[in-house]
Amino acid sequence: MMALPGGRHLDSIPLPGQRLHLMQVDSVQRWMEDLKLMTECECMCVLQAKPISLEEDAQGDLILAGGPGPGDPLQLLLKRGWVISTELRRIGQKLAQDRWARVHSMSVRLTCHARSMVSEYSAVSRSSSREMGQIEKLLMEKCSELSAVTERCLQVENEHVLKSMKACVSETLSTLGQHFGQLLELALTREVQALVRKIDASDNIYTMESTTGNLFSLTQEGAPLCRIIAKVDGVLCLADILTDDSHSEATRAEAAAVVAQVTSPHLPFTQHLSSFLESMEEIVTALIKLCQEASSGEVFLLASAALANITFFDTMACEMLLQLNAIRVLLEACGDKQRVDTPYTRDQIVTILANMSVLEQCASDIIQENGVQLIMGMLSEKPRSGTPAEVAACERVQQKAAVTLARLSRDPDVAREAVRLSCMSRLIELCRSPSERNSSDAVLVACLAALRRLAGVCPEGLQDSDFQQLVQPRLVDSFLLCSNMEESFV
Numbered sequence: 001m002m003a004l005p006g007g008r009h010l011d012s013i014p015l016p017g018q019r020l021h022l023m024q025v026d027s028v029q030r031w032m033e034d035l036k037l038m039t040e041c042e043c044m045c046v047l048q049a050k051p052i053s054l055e056e057d058a059q060g061d062l063i064l065a066g067g068p069g070p071g072d073p074l075q076l077l078l079k080r081g082w083v084i085s086t087e088l089r090r091i092g093q094k095l096a097q098d099r100w101a102r103v104h105s106m107s108v109r110l111t112c113h114a115r116s117m118v119s120e121y122s123a124v125s126r127s128s129s130r131e132m133g134q135i136e137k138l139l140m141e142k143c144s145e146l147s148a149v150t151e152r153c154l155q156v157e158n159e160h161v162l163k164s165m166k167a168c169v170s171e172t173l174s175t176l177g178q179h180f181g182q183l184l185e186l187a188l189t190r191e192v193q194a195l196v197r198k199i200d201a202s203d204n205i206y207t208m209e210s211t212t213g214n215l216f217s218l219t220q221e222g223a224p225l226c227r228i229i230a231k232v233d234g235v236l237c238l239a240d241i242l243t244d245d246s247h248s249e250a251t252r253a254e255a256a257a258v259v260a261q262v263t264s265p266h267l268p269f270t271q272h273l274s275s276f277l278e279s280m281e282e283i284v285t286a287l288i289k290l291c292q293e294a295s296s297g298e299v300f301l302l303a304s305a306a307l308a309n310i311t312f313f314d315t316m317a318c319e320m321l322l323q324l325n326a327i328r329v330l331l332e333a334c335g336d337k338q339r340v341d342t343p344y345t346r347d348q349i350v351t352i353l354a355n356m357s358v359l360e361q362c363a364s365d366i367i368q369e370n371g372v373q374l375i376m377g378m379l380s381e382k383p384r385s386g387t388p389a390e391v392a393a394c395e396r397v398q399q400k401a402a403v404t405l406a407r408l409s410r411d412p413d414v415a416r417e418a419v420r421l422s423c424m425s426r427l428i429e430l431c432r433s434p435s436e437r438n439s440s441d442a443v444l445v446a447c448l449a450a451l452r453r454l455a456g457v458c459p460e461g462l463q464d465s466d467f468q469q470l471v472q473p474r475l476v477d478s479f480l481l482c483s484n485m486e487e488s489f490v
Contacts, residue, residue: 073124074191074214078221080117081184087113088177095169098162103169104150111143114180121187129190135183142176188225192218193232200237205248212241212254219261226262230273235262239279242286252290253299259283260306263313277314284310284320291339292329300339304330304348311355318356327356327365334374343381343393350378350400357404363411372408372417375401379426379447395440402427402446406453415457424461427451431470431482441483448478 087110094102118136122128128136149169156162192215199211215234218225229235241247241255263273276283287303287310294300307326310317321327330349333339340346353375356362366372378401383390405423409415418424430437430447437443448470455462455471462471470478 073121074188074195074218076117076120076124077184077187077191080113080120081188084110084113084117084180088173088180091173092170095166095173098166100150100153100162104147104154107143107146107150111140111147114139114143118183125187125190129186132183132186132190135179135186139176139179139183142172142179146172146176185224185228189228189232192225192228192234196229196232196234196237199241205251208241209248209251209254212238212251212258216254216258216261219258223267226264226267229258230262230276235259235273235276235283236279239283239286242290243282249290249293249295249299252286253294253302256287256290256302256306259287260302260309263306263309265309265312273313277316280310280314280317281320284317285324288321288324288326288329291333294333294339297339297341297345300333301342301345301348304345304352308348308351308355311352315355315358318359318362321352321356322359322361322365326352327362327371328369331369331371331374343383343390343397346378346381347393347396347400350375350397350404354400354404354407357407360411363408363414366408367413367417372405372414372423373421375405375408376418376421376423376426379405379423379430391438395438395443398430398437399440399443399446402430402443402450406446406450409450409453409457412457415454418454419458419461424451424454424458427454428462428466428470431478434483441479444482445475445479448475448482 087106091103091106091110094106118140146169149165149172153162153165153169156165195211195214195218199208199215202208202211215229215238218229235258238255238258242252242259247255263276284307287307290303291300291307294303307317307321311321330352334346334349340349353366353371357366366375378397381394381397381401383394405418409418427447427450431444431451437447452471452475455467459467469481473481
């Protein structure tokens with residue numbers, strides 16, 4: 001994944017099983033495309049600077065040999081952007097090692113890449129704005145300055161002079177990176193806006209499906225692209241798709257996937273999502289309906305993931321979900337193996353329940369729908385395949401189930417029902433047996449908190465040793481005791 005300088009990547013939502021046809025990615029084809037970025041250094045380096053280095057790390061020099069397809073400005077920007085971002089990072093590494101020959105040859109190559117990106121994008125894009133033209137000029141000036149100053153460094157032998165020049169090179173490199181980031185963001189924003197407008201204006205179902213799929217692919221490139229989609233009101237465009245029943249389930253699921261990525265609580269921004277509040281009720285209603293009518297586990301996963309993220313975004317969403325009988329919809333789905341059959345999906349469901357459980361009126365709905373029993377079952381979530389991703393998902397399910405139980409047990413009726421269903425025994429087992437919680441500290445803390453909340457309502461459900469070790473001490477002391485426990489195999 002490519003990220004703007006200073007950006008952070010966003011892990012995509014796990015999608016088990018077969019993907020929707022719009023989300024299919026041929027890994028071999030993607031690998032072959034990426035190979036174009038990893039070929040030998042172009043001859044421009046010989047013509048404009050020093051001969052190609054014979055150092056061992058020169059074999060990994062990056063060059064966009066084949067380039068993206070004609071007329072595809074987004075792919076051009078993403079691929080060129082990835083190459084230039086990588087070159088900037090590697091130049092910084094070589095500079096720190098005082099490898100001036102490599103710094104200079106890579107600076108010349110960086111200039112070639114930047115010039116190619118500007119000229120190729122100009123050839124396939126619409127008319128350039130004045131702002132973009134100004135930043136393009138600044139970028140190319142800094143590239144030339146970097147090449148010139150690194151060439152001068154090759155002629156300097158005095159270490160003190162070289163040290164002062166190194167600070168100058170570092171500052172030039174930093175400014176160049178800032179100009180590149182600004183130019184790339186402007187260009188990407190422009191192209192994403194065009195994509196959103198295309199969705200808005202299209203009446204063709206196939207065009208809309210394909211374009212929505214393109215938006216989802218962009219969210220996989222990292223947080224900067226998600227921020228840009230939110231900034232250009234892409235979420236509002238997706239709301240229209242979600243609330244329109246004339247669209248296929250696959251298209252609405254794709255739209256839900258984009259909403260899930262853009263509203264992720266892991267993204268370091270929220271200011272561009274303010275307009276999302278205007279359509280939140282319609283989006284939440286449409287997502288609950290998609291959960292209720294989902295024909296497959298993947299569709300349910302995408303819709304519930306979007307709902308889970310929205311409940312982090314604004315507590316008003318939890319109140320809307322209560323009014324829409326979301327607890328009944330979600331708990332009923334848990335009994336349908338066609339819709340809920342993986343820990344990834346149960347992770348989304350229990351996330352929604354945990355966030356809704358802060359509302360007092362949630363407890364009565366949970367009891368009415370036999371939700372305590374379902375939460376009790378989630379405390380016993382086990383991985384089937386043993387893959388790291390599935391094990392981590394099971395840990396999250398156990399942790400959030402314990403958090404939900406602790407919050408709901410403020411209501412004495414919920415606490416008594418939990419004790420009746422032997423939740424305290426299961427919580428004690430999770431605390432005392434590291435293998436039951438996969439040695440997860442997060443699960444341990446959540447279980448201790450839930451156990452203490454239940455013990456406050458029904459202390460008679462505990463043995464003296466459990467009370468003295470797990471409830472009576474400070475939480476940190478009980479945590480240290482349980483986290484250092486050796487399992488007995490006698």
